[in-house]
Amino acid sequence: MLPDIEKLLQLQTADQEIRRLHAEIAELPKRMAVIEQRLAGTKAQLEKARAAAKADEANRKKFEAAIQDLQGKISKYRDQSLEVKTNEQYRALLHEIEFAQQEIRINEDRILEVMVNADLREKQVKAAEAELKAETAEIEKEKEEARRLTAEDQKKLAEWNGRRDGLRREISEDVLRRYDRVLKFRGSGLAEVRDHKCMGCQVMLRPQIYNEVRGEQLVYCDSCQRILYFDPANEPAPQPVAEPVHVKRRPRPKPDAAQAWFYRPDYGGFGEVLIVFTNAEGTATRCIYDMHSGRQLGDILNREGNYHQAFPEDFTDTAVRLNGFWEEEERVGWAAEMPSAALDVLHNDLRAAQRERGRTHKEESSAPAEQSAAS
Numbered sequence: 001m002l003p004d005i006e007k008l009l010q011l012q013t014a015d016q017e018i019r020r021l022h023a024e025i026a027e028l029p030k031r032m033a034v035i036e037q038r039l040a041g042t043k044a045q046l047e048k049a050r051a052a053a054k055a056d057e058a059n060r061k062k063f064e065a066a067i068q069d070l071q072g073k074i075s076k077y078r079d080q081s082l083e084v085k086t087n088e089q090y091r092a093l094l095h096e097i098e099f100a101q102q103e104i105r106i107n108e109d110r111i112l113e114v115m116v117n118a119d120l121r122e123k124q125v126k127a128a129e130a131e132l133k134a135e136t137a138e139i140e141k142e143k144e145e146a147r148r149l150t151a152e153d154q155k156k157l158a159e160w161n162g163r164r165d166g167l168r169r170e171i172s173e174d175v176l177r178r179y180d181r182v183l184k185f186r187g188s189g190l191a192e193v194r195d196h197k198c199m200g201c202q203v204m205l206r207p208q209i210y211n212e213v214r215g216e217q218l219v220y221c222d223s224c225q226r227i228l229y230f231d232p233a234n235e236p237a238p239q240p241v242a243e244p245v246h247v248k249r250r251p252r253p254k255p256d257a258a259q260a261w262f263y264r265p266d267y268g269g270f271g272e273v274l275i276v277f278t279n280a281e282g283t284a285t286r287c288i289y290d291m292h293s294g295r296q297l298g299d300i301l302n303r304e305g306n307y308h309q310a311f312p313e314d315f316t317d318t319a320v321r322l323n324g325f326w327e328e329e330e331r332v333g334w335a336a337e338m339p340s341a342a343l344d345v346l347h348n349d350l351r352a353a354q355r356e357r358g359r360t361h362k363e364e365s366s367a368p369a370e371q372s373a374a375s
């Protein structure tokens with residue numbers, strides 16, 4: 001792995017950890033606020049219980065004052081009754097006294113009611129006080145824990161920041177600039193390549209880019225701009241190559257298919273190539289790709305007739321007809337480069353064709369000897 005990539009991976013870890021710590025530290029005041037709010041609720045309940053007790057006390061005093069007032073009136077009526085001249089006046093006074101006595105009884109009942117209630121009120125206040133006390137202690141503990149966590153996070157943050165600064169000094173400036181920019185917009189600046197794909201954006205890589213990443217070059221994803229790296233430890237296990245004897249017979253490509261792929265080991269100055277011919281509406285088309293990079297070579301040619309008639313010079317003895325078909329629409333989408341998945345299909349089929357050819361040669365060369373021995 002490139003030293004810059006190794007440092008970038010460590011830098012990425014540091015950046016992620018720093019971001020996590022910042023988020024955790026920012027969470028703490030919010031947690032404190034929730035705790036304070038809970039405490040405020042309990043305090044309000046206690047205040048309510050206390051206010052109710054106080055109101056009861058005020059009422060009791062009011063009723064007592066009313067009784068005193070009524071008793072004063074009664075003694076005044078009694079004094080007056082000693083001086084009245086007529087029976088009517090006397091009866092009227094007695095009536096007033098009776099009425100006042102009745103009022104006194106009502107107020108006494110009210111006082112009794114308040115006193116019975118007072119026990120309940122006192123219990124409510126005591127319970128609220130106890131709850132507040134317990135909650136305050138609990139909250140102090142939680143606050144202390146939050147403070148401890150914040151201090152710990154701050155310490156870790158300082159350590160990670162130091163590590164990050166150190167790493168940044170060891171990475172070249174151009175690479176850092178790229179990393180920072182992509183990190184800012186995409187949340188990460190690095191992406192692993194697995195199975196020909198950029199794991200950052202899930203887009204298939206061009207074969208050239210894929211080979212460069214595997215060849216320890218510093219390259220960027222065309223689609224998401226992340227710096228790419230390849231970890232051989234995550235490489236998929238190679239497909240076990242079956243023994244030729246057990247290989248299923250390779251399907252025969254149709255000689256007159258509308259799309260026909262060929263391999264040529266010796267194509268002019270290009271060397272190994274893949275050629276695709278297509279027939280459509282009386283016109284044959286030929287397109288040539290580099291066998292290994294998948295890049296298009298030369299121009300696409302159109303000629304009248306089907307491809308056997310139109311390009312007779314291409315059907316040489318060394319040309320190997322391959323199995324492979326892609327819809328025209330998809331193929332046009334490749335533009336000037338085949339995707340590595342399509343390349344893989346054709347490479348695999350070529351290997352199968354070559355194995356098959358090797359076996360046929362062996363059979364041919366051994367067959368006459370056996371025959372001559374039998375005869």
Ligand SMILES: [Zn+2]
Pocket residue numbers: 191198199200201202203221222223224225226
């Ligand atoms: Zn990408």
